[in-house]
Amino acid sequence: MYIIQNAMQNLLRNKGRNLMMAAIIFVVIVSSVVALIINNTASGVINDYKTRFGSEVYLTVNMEKVIQESDGSSRIARPTIPAEQLLAFASSDYLLSTKMTAGGRGNSDDLKAIDEDKGPGGGPMLSMGPVPGGGGPGDSNLSSIPKTRQYYYHLFANQYDDFESGSRELTEGSRFPEKSGECLISQELLENSGLAIGDTIKINSDINDPGTGPGDETYYDIEFQLTIVGTYQDLTDEYGNSMMENAFTNRRNEIFMYIDDLASVVTEGLMGIDVNATYYLKDPDLLEAFTAELRAKGLKETFDVTTDEASYNAIVGPVVAMKGISLTFVAIVLAFGAIIVALLASLAVRERKYEIGVLRAMGMKKSRVALGLWTETITITAFCLVIGLAVGGFAAQPITNILLDQQVEAAEQAQSNSFMPQPGGSGPVAIGGGPAGPTVTAGPAPGFFGQTSAETIKSIDVAINLETILEIIVIAxxxxxxxxxxxxxxxTKYEPMKILMERN
Amino acid sequence: MTTILSLDNVSYAYEGTTKNVLQNMSADFETGLVYTIIGKSGAGKTTLLSLLSGLDVATDGRILVGKASLKKINRDTYRSRHVGVVFQSYNLLTNATALQNIVLSMSISHCPQKNKKAYAYALLKKIGIDRETADRKILKLSGGEQQRVAIARALAHNPAILIADEPTGNLDKETEDDILNIFARLAREEDRCIIIVTHSKRVTAIADVVYRIQDGCLTAENG
Structure with missing residues (x-):
């Protein structure tokens, strides 16, 4: 107890020296607080975005590998991933969730399509995006397509984005298909066809083997028996942004089915039904292990397994850079701080050699003398810690704003410099991303030339948290x-008699 | 009177040298007596004092505290509990008050007094330091006052042995007399063993036993 009392008295007795020590420790602590607040907040932001962007997996075709494996053949077939493989991938333990979607075309004698008089569309080689284009009566493509391969209805599974955005809504008593053999159609189609919820309809469709090219296709007819479990109201324009106006492109003729019904009919090499799978990893760091598992399950080497790094980098880049700066800063501050504190401690002991000699001559043990000196340092540090946490907490936000502004500016400058397309570039291309895409896809590509429309993080709110406080306490x-x-x-090197004799 | 401290063939050579500055010294120190150690400058008086006070270790021979060898007693404990040392240059904590010096010494020695401040004030008063002076920093005290504080500090933990190195060297005659009276009283009335290293004949005059150091040897001059 007397050691603490004596330490407190010493702090007051040697104000000048202790204030100087306090000033240095204060600067170290404030700098560390600011840097750690920035670092921890940035880490939180990065982890958040990493989870959101880094966990979505893209399976994209690597055209370079495809060309390398083509053996100089004039016709290069785009590789596809069979639906059964996509389903097998979904069972991975590394995945948090999987979103399987599918799209196709169909006809039905039980339905009367909206704008039936505008004719069918959706030939076999036409695009099959969520809002696809289709051939109208004047479409030159249609003239070469057999009447039996022209369609009035779009078939979708698990594609409910419009319902989430509010542009479509379920009518009262309706629900989405939950099991095989169920479907959801528009209220207008239901009424136009003179049907009621609970009625069963038959949908005809096909899948095809493209063979060696046009004219060599082999079609396989398929049939779905579906019970109408609900209807939806479409609140948007019938044709949306479609350039073609026919029954196939009319949004009221879209039929929603259960995923297994559409996906299960597709096998490797067959086209006509798009099956998409979006995989979400439990942790972005599991990408490598997940890739190995996919390869083991048969994913071809011509597919790259990636995450959306471009968007991630564009959004989080400045924060990552700021985090790097704060980490470097804290490392430098701590290194210099440690050196200065060590020097000060050394000088303090040297300066107080006489005092130490007297205390030792009075019989105070070395350990107690050291404990006394340490108590003084700890007290100064604790005092600086309290004030430093408060000051650092206030200073962190404006410093963060300045640093982030600089990093955003640098990132934007770098992005504008790299916006020019690079000649000869042939990066990964998404399956299903363009026209005439294959039927089995695995999600869209992040973007061309590494560009992204993702919005960069331009401000972050920093605040001191328990983690930062604990880190600072440990540092102190x-x-x-x-x-x-x-x-x-x-x-331990000092003998009291020597110290006192030197003094005398 | 009991023998409290003994030198048994004690020799000492400085670190890195082979020549003994103190050679085969033997002597007994008893309670209730005042001892003075005299000798020319450089004879080894202060060295002997540092050995007796446990600040240094003999290269040969034994120093006995009672019947126990000092080598077997923790020297820190010996200094803080058994012996009080008054240094020639006082060696007080200069940025502390006289009172704080005494209280700290008591704390280091784990003195049982509950009210250490009151005890320290009383001790200082006994040595001739009033309350006001006791609350002043050491640097603001005169040489005589500092010497008194040094004696009070040496006595603070109530040691049986008091060792003083030229305790009156810097003092005027009147103060010297006061200090010497204090030493004599401590020996005769409080049964302490007082060992004083000195050049002063006035100090030697109050001694019961005078030892002289010459050529590294210790010899008794009178008793």
Missing amino acids: LVLSSLAGLIAIRRI
């Missing part, structure tokens, strides 16, 4: 203990 303890250790090391 380490620094003061370092000072204490140096004091102990020096004190």
Whole structure:
């Protein structure tokens, strides 16, 4: 107890020296607080975005590999992933969730399509996106397509984005298909066809083997028996942004089915039904292991397994850079801080050699002398810690704003410099991303030339949290203990008689 | 009177040298007596004092505290509990008050007094330091006052042995007399063993036993 009392008295007795020590420790602590607040907040933001962007997996075709494996053949077939493989991939333990979607075309004698008089569309080689284009009566493509391969209805499974956005809504008593053999159609189609919820309809469709090219296709007819479990109201324009106006492109003729019904009919090499799978990893760091599992399950080497790094980098890049700066800063501050504290501790012991000699001559043990010096340092540090946390907490936000502004500016400059397309570039291309895409897809590509429309993080709110406080306390303890250790090391070298004789 | 401290063939050579500055010294120190150690400058008086006070270790021979060898007693404990040392240059904590010096010494020695401040004030008063002076910093005290504080600090933990190195060297005659009276009283009335290293004949005059150091040897001059 007397050691603490004596330490407190010493702090008051040697105000000048202790204030200087306090000032240095204060600067170290404030700098560390600001840097750690920035670092921890940035880490939180990065992890958040990493989870959101980094966990979505893209299976994209690597055209370079496809060309390499083509053996100089004039016709290069785009590789596809069979639906059964996509389903097998979904069973991976590395995945948090999987979203399987599918799209196709169909006809039905039980339905009367909206705008039936405008004719069918959706030939076999036409695009099959969620809002696909289709051939109208004047479409030159249609003239070469057999009447039996022209369609009035779009078939979708698990594609409910319009319902989530509010542009479509379920009518009262309706629900989405939950099991095989169920479907959801528009209220207008239901009424136009003179049907009621609970009625069963038959949908005809096909899948095809493209063979060696046009004219060599082999079609396989398929049939779905579906019970109408609900209807929806479409609140948008019938044709949306479609350039073609026919029954096939009319949004009221879209039929929603259960995913297994559409996906299960597709096998490797067959086209006509798009099956998409979007995989979400539990942790972005599991990508490598997940890739290995996909390869083991048969994913061809011509597919790259990636995450959306372009968007991630564009959004989080400045924050990552700022985090790097703050980390470097805290490392430098701590390194210099440690050196200065060590020097000060060493000088303090040297300066107080006489005092130490007297205390030792009075019989005070070396350990207690060191404990006294350490108590003084800890007290100064604790005092600086309280004020430093408050000051650092206030200073962190404006410093963050300045740093982030600089990084955003640098990132935008770098992005505008790299916007020019690079000649000869042939990066990964998404399956199903363009016209005439294959029927089995695995999600869209992040973007061309590494560009993305993702919005960069331009401001973050920083605040001191428990993690930062604990880190600072540990840093402060380490620094003061370092000072204490140096004091102990020096004190153990001193013999009281020598000190006092030198003084005398 | 009991023998409290003994030198048994004690020799000492400085670190890195082979020549003994103190050679085969033997002597007994008893309670209730005042001892003075005299000798020329450089004879080894202060060295002997540092050995007796446990600040240094003999290269040969034994120093006995009672019947126990000092080598077997923790020297820190010996200094803080058994012996009080008054240094020639006082060696007080200069940025502390006289009172704080005494209280700290008591704390280091784990003195049982509950009210250490009151005890320290009383001790200082006994040595001739009033309350006001006791609350002043050491640097603001005169040489005589500092010497008194040094004696009070040496006595603070109530040691049986008091060792003083030229305790009156810097003092005027009147103060010297006061200090010497204090030493004599401590020996005769409080049964302490007082060992004083000195050049002063006035100090030697109050001694019961005078030892002289010459050529590294210790010899008794009178008793």
